[in-house]
Amino acid sequence: MSLDVIDDLEAEQEQLDAVLSRLTPEDWLLASAADGWTVADVVLHLAQTEEAVPVTVRGDPPPVDWRRYGGTVDDAMAAMVRAQPAPPAEILQRWRAARVASVKALRAADPQKPVQWVTSALKPRTLATTRLAEHWAHALDITAPLGVAWPDTMRLRHIAWLGHSTLRYAFQLAGLPAAPVFCDLTAPDGSSWRFGDPSAESAIAGPAGAFCRVGAQRLAPSDAGLLTSGPHAADALRLLRNYA
Structure with missing residues (x-):
């Protein structure tokens, strides 16, 4: 485990990337452990939320207001996934680009300046911690149904x-x-x-x-x-x- 949570976020993403890069086209369409979502849906959700990180760090208005999609955050996230279906290869590349941009933005952010994330104001390293937690949880959703090992780490x-x-x-x-x-x-x-x-x-x-x-x-x-x-x-x- 690194002392820097952003380093550990990047390491968690790289570990997930290694799993995703080995999946077959059929694997991407299997049901994940996230209710109602395929593996592709889970990765699309991660891509969409990672794309929001640089926008949030810059303080720009979000290009898409999640409230337009649902009355709760969970409902809105599900609706956003349904609104942007794509082939697995495109989803993977989208997530890869988004995660690189997200980590870059978090590293460059003023660590003492809170940013608005969904309904909360968070300092950048706390935001990085929530991104690490989400990638870890969704990695469980992806790997468990596929029978892929995802051992606990010091992260x-x-x-x-x-x-x-x-x-x-x-x-x-x-x-x-x-x-x-x-x-x-x-x-x-x-x-x-x-x-x-x-x-x-x-x-x-x-x-x-x-x-x-x-x-x-x-x-x-x-x-x-x-x-x-x-x-x-x-x-x-x-x-x-x-x-x-």
């Missing part, structure tokens, strides 16, 4: 940090008072990643990969094997989200 530390750091926001969205929660997670190499105040009365412990999958809504909390203690940990795990 998950950024995603685990994002999940923990947005817990206050997640509590607020649910109409609950924010409560401190300490997370003691086991990294892929067996080391410990700790987030929050160790003296907090609520805590979550267990594998970082499971924690990140719960936050990406790729694993139910009840199936994650994570240990919760204290009055607020179960709610925190239920509300956990790896996006800002």
Whole structure:
């Protein structure tokens, strides 16, 4: 894992690119683990969202307002995918160009100047973390149905940090008072990643990969094997989200 999240975003994208470059035309048309989307649809979505990063960093008005496509972000993203079908080879090239431009823009951005991303103002490195989290989650959607290995890496530390750091926001969205929660997670190499105040009365412990999958809504909390203690940990795990 690099100390620079933008380096790790680029590494995550390159790992996914290596998988996508080996897919057959038939593979691209198979159902992914993202409900209702093929593998091609998932990569198109990644391309569309990566194309928005340089625009956001520059502070330009988006060429397409997502609100025109749906009342929620998820509905709008699905509608945008449906609106731009293309052959797999074109989608792959579009995503490759978009990811290069996205990383370049994030590296050049003022790290202290927040940019508007969908409904939130984020600093560029936090935006890079959300892009890393999205590429990781969608890589799971692509590789699992194809039987392709996608082992956890130390890059998950950024995603685990994002999940923990947005817990206050997640509590607020649910109409609950924010409560401190300490997370003691086991990294892929067996080391410990700790987030929050160790003296907090609520805590979550267990594998970082499971924690990140719960936050990406790729694993139910009840199936994650994570240990919760204290009055607020179960709610925190239920509300956990790896996006800002």
